[in-house]
Amino acid sequence: MVAVADVARHAGVSTATVSRVLNNHASVRGETRERVLRAISALDYRVDVSARSLRTAQTRLILVLLPDLGNSYYASIVRGISAVARSHDYEVLVCETVVNEARERAHVQMLSSRLYDGVICMDPYTTQRLVAEEVKGQPWVACSEFVPGDQVPHVSIDHYLAAKDAVLYLLSKGRRRIALINSDSRYLYAGQRLNGYLDALRAADIGEREGYIQNTGGVDYYLGELAARRMLAGADRPDAILAVSDTLAIGAIKAVVAAGLAVPDDIAVIGFDDIPFAGIFEPPLTTIGQPRELLGERAMHLLLQRMAGQSPASETLPHRLVIRQSA
Amino acid sequence: MVAVADVARHAGVSTATVSRVLNNHASVRGETRERVLRAISALDYRVDVSARSLRTAQTRLILVLLPDLGNSYYASIVRGISAVARSHDYEVLVCETVVNEARERAHVQMLSSRLYDGVICMDPYTTQRLVAEEVKGQPWVACSEFVPGDQVPHVSIDHYLAAKDAVLYLLSKGRRRIALINSDSRYLYAGQRLNGYLDALRAADIGEREGYIQNTGGVDYYLGELAARRMLAGADRPDAILAVSDTLAIGAIKAVVAAGLAVPDDIAVIGFDDIPFAGIFEPPLTTIGQPRELLGERAMHLLLQRMAGQSPASETLPHRLVIRQSA
């Protein structure tokens, strides 16, 4: 293993000089720098980040915690994060959080071990408490999900308003029997969207109906299909369905069509997230889009401020209703 | 910042003893251990991984390099990797490689900085050379993609055979005018599947046809749609399309249907990968499935052996044709 000392010896300089070259200090004579550089490549020297961070107390590494790598919703956010992070010379590492009691501790150790200069958490807010406890003292921010009333800065859309907008749109189209397919109550957005849905209906003087709210526990296609099938089986069939994710919405449409009904004529369907597939599906999905890249960019900005010792205010970004053909 | 020394002082023992407790050495008296543990939680001590790795020369971190976080194909593989890694007490970090000339160096530094005990690379084989150069001396293996003839151990299906099987199946269904929608020639699989396709046709004595091979440069839905549209515009319309990814296949079906033709009656379509959506799409997609989790598990096993100084042989895993309704 070749260390700074070896490079120094090879170049006939001191370790201090090598370090200066490594860190682009101006105060190195051109010719000396050349010699050092040559030695570095001759010996194929690589810095040891462990040693460096031990000394400098920073790693220039950002950790992004997310609950599901397979959900492309997060991918776009990460892209936004990375763009900003890289422009500030931070490298972004992603870790899929496993909410497994047994493994929890190991994960937690990852966080608490000072390996990262900052953490961005997209985990369900119910597990953010765990994170909070572990990264205590370390800079971190939340993205999309957050613990309401908490001190941790976060970026998110207004899920309550978004759901309300969706229902308002359905109402404006003359729909009155509007059902909701919700996912997993561990997620904050689930509760907020539920409230938005409820309040919008209430404001229109529409009462709740038996079986009109289904909780799937996840966002897989088939779960949406199952939920919609249950709704269709009821005596009091809805004329519109709001699903909290596009995947659920697509599953729901499958069920509707399988039941011999038409979308949107018999039942209008609105999803959430505007995934790439939403536009290509038949019928193209009407959905609530989130500014995903921007979400990531803002989150990283918040983190940057946090790492600088500031206490930035949380941000709410705008959503938008993407009207296609399913509603 | 509280260090081992602080814990030692608090517990009235030496740093050596604290370290022993931290690392579960058996040779610590129960009562002493208790005292240390109490001090640790009283002071809320956290190990400094940088210091630890500087000392031990290992980080217990595995880096997974992939070209696209948004592609859920990789998510399943990562899940397989993580399962094995965690059972061996390694933590898995994912980094989306950015093949951007300007940023290349920073990335590269990440790899070469000894922060990881091992690397699993799923990048296109054309960029694996870069990786190879940078992680030189570090244990790494390739997954899915690999540089043929290289010494680096890898896991993959036999893309050549898989494509051949798909064409054989189409042939067995009486199709003769079989087209190929390929993606990005930076990927090894693209070339191999092309060869499989070509050889299968050749073996059946079917000559190449003008415009029957389209390269899209990516796997987005709309690219498949575009490619298929071009094929349909030709005088010599195909009666079957093999697409190297399900997303391309779905895009292709869109184009076929939009042209007033039926799938599979007029044109059969086969995809690749068996993504979650393949089964829910209408018509459900016939596709070549890969054992993704297993791919990840085997890759991690290979890496484990590599890290142990061995030179494991590469592995080829079986693919399977999932017959649904698009072909």
Add this chain to the structure above:
DNA sequence: TTGTAGGCGTTATCAG
């Protein structure tokens, strides 16, 4: 502009 030397927090060796 360059060199010397100390220490970051941890683990491991060697005594006791």
Add this chain to the structure above:
DNA sequence: CTGATAACGCCTACAA
């Protein structure tokens, strides 16, 4: 079973 102490590789005063 426990303690003192010497590295690990790097950066950065401070000195020259």
